[in-house]
Amino acid sequence: MLIAHRIALDLNNVQATYMARAAGTARFAYNWALAEWKRQYEAWKLDNSKPKPTQAALRRQLNAIKREQFPWMLEVTKNAPQMAIIQLGDAFKNFFAGRAKYPQFRKKGVHDRFTLTNDQFSIDGWRIRIPNLGWVRMRETLRFAGKIMSATVSRVADRWFVSIAVDTDQDSHLSKAENQGAMGVDLGVSALATLSTGEAIAGPKPHKTLLARLQRLSRSLSRKQKGSANCKKAKTKLARLHARIAAIRSDALHQLTTNLTRRFHTIGIENLNVKGMVKNRHLARSIADMGFFELRRQLEYKAAMRGGQIVVADRFYPSSKTCSDCGHKREELPLAVREWTCPVCGSIHDRDVNAAINLKNMAVSSTVSACGEEGSGRRRKTAVKPASVKQEVSSRFSQY
Secondary structure, X not given: OEXXXXXXXXXXXXXXXXXXXXXXXXXXXXXXXXXXXXXXXXXXXXXXXXXXXXXXXXXXXXXXXXXHHOHHHHHOOOHHHHHHHHHHHHHHHHHHOOOOOOOOOOOOOOOOEEEEEXXXXXXXXXXXXXXXXXXXXXXXXXXXXXXXXXXXXXXXXXXXXXXXXXXXXXXXXXXXXOOOOEEEEEEOOOOOEEEOOXXXXXXXXXXXXXXXXXXXXXXXXXXXXXXXXXXXXXXXXXXXXXXXXXXXXXXXXXXXXXXXXXXXXXXXXXXXXXXXXXXXXOOHHHHHHHOHHHHHHHHHHHHHHOOOEEEEOXXXXXXXXXXOOOOOEOOOXXXXXXXXXXXXXXXXXXXXXXXXXXXXXXXXXXXXXXXXXXOOOOOOOOOXXXXXXXXXXXXXXXXX
């Protein structure tokens, strides 16, 4: 299993300058190869006798001309331009497979990164050796044990990070999920997540909290003369604030998803249409501030690491409009209605808690029935139908 560890670097001015040069070289090589790819592909369409462009051919072409036309490329590691062209080839593979859009040119200050193969760098405790530079101090040691595959150095605001990919054993990374039963998770705006136990997890809402400071720095940047030293300082301050907002949101999501996947083996969640939800101009900012897609992504890969499973409900599953006690479904339930009474059984439901309970029941029914009967849920058919077995509720589950 490939897993990456992102570590901050502690650089001096000389080292930071080298990182910027290497990132600039990688960006130039990527843009040069993309322009050549377009030109050669158009030529191939007009004359099929000419070869189609490939990343291997473009790398050979760049190696043949860089000493005469681009001698400054030799000042940084050879991996910077070569891996950038390989990444362009992967981008075109994804484009032709329908998994991504057509590759775009990289921009300075936005795509500042370069990649190293595992034979071009080495790690010794708190430091990493970069080609043509030497040893660079890291803020922490590598946490994962296994075969190191690659390293990507990138810039966020004015800080540099290295992301080290390691091929590690899945069983040795995280402990198995505790057997605390199933859990339903309903996502929302007022509370980031509402659990089927009734617990509500409030989101940090970092963008809303820091919006006034964000607007002030944005106005300050707009007043600066482009290209001036003050403009660069204002841009750096704004980038730092954006990075802080992203870090606060990411930390909250990691804590929540780690806690849920550690405690529960089976988790039921919604398949939200986030792209359609953000079209509502009244809720778009709040929805984007929660990070619904990232939460689902983290739940899925962390549950897989711990041997658990994530059950995703159908997009049109009426989790909020269905009574979790008797199963009665309401025809309409406006978003402003936060609490409702079932007309059949008389149960009073909190909208979010009721939805979370329905998601939990859906997750349980889609895997194995409560009594373990044959034919319910995802399980292999057996030669002899097993007898019903009474299951007791875990004492640990009742504590939460």
